[in-house]
Amino acid sequence: MSFITLTTDFGTKDHFVGAVKGAIYSELSDAKIVDITHEISPFNITETGYIIKNSYKSFPEGTIHIIGVDSELSADNKHIAIELDNHFFVCPDNGIISMIASEIQPTKIVEINIHDRTVSSFPVLDIFVQVACFIARGGNLTVIGKEIQEFKTLVEIQPKVNQKISQIIGGVLYIDNYGNVITNISRKMFQEIGKGRNFKITASRYFFTKVHDKYNEIIGKNPKEPRQFDGHKLAIFNSAGYLEIAIYRSNLNTVGGASTLLGLAYRDPIIIDFFTESKPEYTPLS
């Protein structure tokens, strides 16, 4: 039994996802196909990287992840298969994999070369399914592709640090279902650069001097009226390990979320300033 996941920008209305699943089951009737998402914003590689990074690891080792975002073959956009962290990824070489592969060295990367003369505008169905089923049956990557050493990297997902090591200049990576704003600044980076110093996070015209571990930390212990905190803003290291600007109990369709209420959009800057002064301008929180 093989696990095959799907991450695409196909949406769930069209026939694309159904056709892909049918094709997999026709080749491997006992496969377990799991949708990670089909709601990637069309052609958005950064979103794809964030989502695949935060979900692949929870699957069993050996799982094959098909990633179908901006996957039409061209001179500029090859198809690759990657073995990494005991998982397999079948995807275009457009930077999608770099968010994972920048931290964990791939075991093997091949440029897929099983494309015959057929011109395809639906490569996930015509190529990726075939490659995934080949891997699921225990096939070696080098049979379906030429081994390569490099993959394209995505520049925008990396925050910068200034020369004095007093400032991290990050940005908005993703807006989630609750309208919470996820930045490209990881807890790890925050701790390595911050080294316990006081700090001020600036997002749009708002700032934060504390980062929480749970959303409901802002209501303190034994609260009498937890609902009065609905709509309060906070910074948190989310379950994926990234700095997130959130609204407590937000709802994009009614009261709004951090993205709409604080006016934060994809790629907007998020700045963290660290201080060593003994008397900072602001009052540090406990």
Place this chain on the structure above:
Amino acid sequence: MSFITLTTDFGTKDHFVGAVKGAIYSELSDAKIVDITHEISPFNITETGYIIKNSYKSFPEGTIHIIGVDSELSADNKHIAIELDNHFFVCPDNGIISMIASEIQPTKIVEINIHDRTVSSFPVLDIFVQVACFIARGGNLTVIGKEIQEFKTLVEIQPKVNQKISQIIGGVLYIDNYGNVITNISRKMFQEIGKGRNFKITASRYFFTKVHDKYNEIIGKNPKEPRQFDGHKLAIFNSAGYLEIAIYRSNLNTVGGASTLLGLAYRDPIIIDFFTESKPEYTPLS
């Protein structure tokens, strides 16, 4: 083989659902995971109760239902596991279960106490999956929690009856995919209070004196032009057994549905008056 269902407000774009499924398969590779929905309005407990009530029963006995809506642990919001009607529910103790448990007595309720020191902002992944897999492997609830007798109840889902037993004062519980407006008044309550009397249902500035069993009853038998009834309003006992105000063949994205056309929103009052007069002001329908 175990059936595990998921009902959450995670949406289907983020990595949350994929991560949860991967974690379940990593523990129980032959589990059958079924999405009930991930489109609950964020933090909406009433919606969750309505949906889980109307879907759990069709699953095989022994199915484990993970409910992840407003599930962050706090002094005010414990995690519980419930055995009821030969099904298992793993959820927060925030009233979600009360719509089912008010009609069917739980066999056992435990307050989950396997939380270690780890602070978690993603308890469905970190706690509920673990509990569900434990139950799936045949584990006893009392091993992962302390038995309790009470669960929180949801007040707003109960309609009221006046002293003269001539009026039910209910409200809007849920708006469905077609814009149809589902009330908290069950067919059972309607029949027990009404006892066959004539009645008038008032919803916004509209009223109804007949309740149908099928949507197309309004077009009568052997109609020549069924489409001329598109857009007509009607009251029906829906397949879940609740009084519903509907528009025949509605479409929220084009012509609108009952919610938009009749101006009915979540929590709006729905009143039923019963009459014993021999000559009511209105003409009773057959």
Place this chain on the structure above:
Amino acid sequence: MSFITLTTDFGTKDHFVGAVKGAIYSELSDAKIVDITHEISPFNITETGYIIKNSYKSFPEGTIHIIGVDSELSADNKHIAIELDNHFFVCPDNGIISMIASEIQPTKIVEINIHDRTVSSFPVLDIFVQVACFIARGGNLTVIGKEIQEFKTLVEIQPKVNQKISQIIGGVLYIDNYGNVITNISRKMFQEIGKGRNFKITASRYFFTKVHDKYNEIIGKNPKEPRQFDGHKLAIFNSAGYLEIAIYRSNLNTVGGASTLLGLAYRDPIIIDFFTESKPEYTPLS
């Protein structure tokens, strides 16, 4: 093990899909249930036909396809089960199947007659599941229905050809997730009528004199700046074999897609004129 697919207009928020899956698993615990889509526009039969046509074939032979769109039983809307192309379809007789069955002759059609006295407003749950599970267990169609020879056909999906065989008058059949506009004109029809002549496709106030096979053909070979073509319009035979008017790398939520940018909606006319003149008014592309 049986494959059962679901194609409905239920949406994914309500309890309908969960209830149907639970009912199938309760009868056939080892069934493989696959969602084709639940996002059909309410009651839209043309959309349903397009989607089921383009997905059913990729599933293993013997797959049972439940189609739940506009399926309430009436004198005018019978329930049928069809064997066709080694697949089974359980659906209302409202034209849904005609897009497939107009090209491939059904092996057998029965009018389902297992409805007992129970009036049902949820026939997919109460009838279609029962029929599908019966077929999955190897049951013969004639046991659950009366064999019939005819099914309802959908007129609007057929383009017309003028008397001089110089013009195809088609229309918009479907708008996909990227806002691309799919017409009812197939590549096969285009080639049979066009016979290699030059042509001009008119869609709203735009026209096209070339039809591509891949979206990125418009950027030519070895492009230096592929992104400068984002937002360009093109005509393509899509992976389903239909003429499609597309925007290169479109996004309905941001820059828009062909439907919004070119102002094309469901049922709008799409005209193809074929030319035999040696000197057409326009310059044919290579």
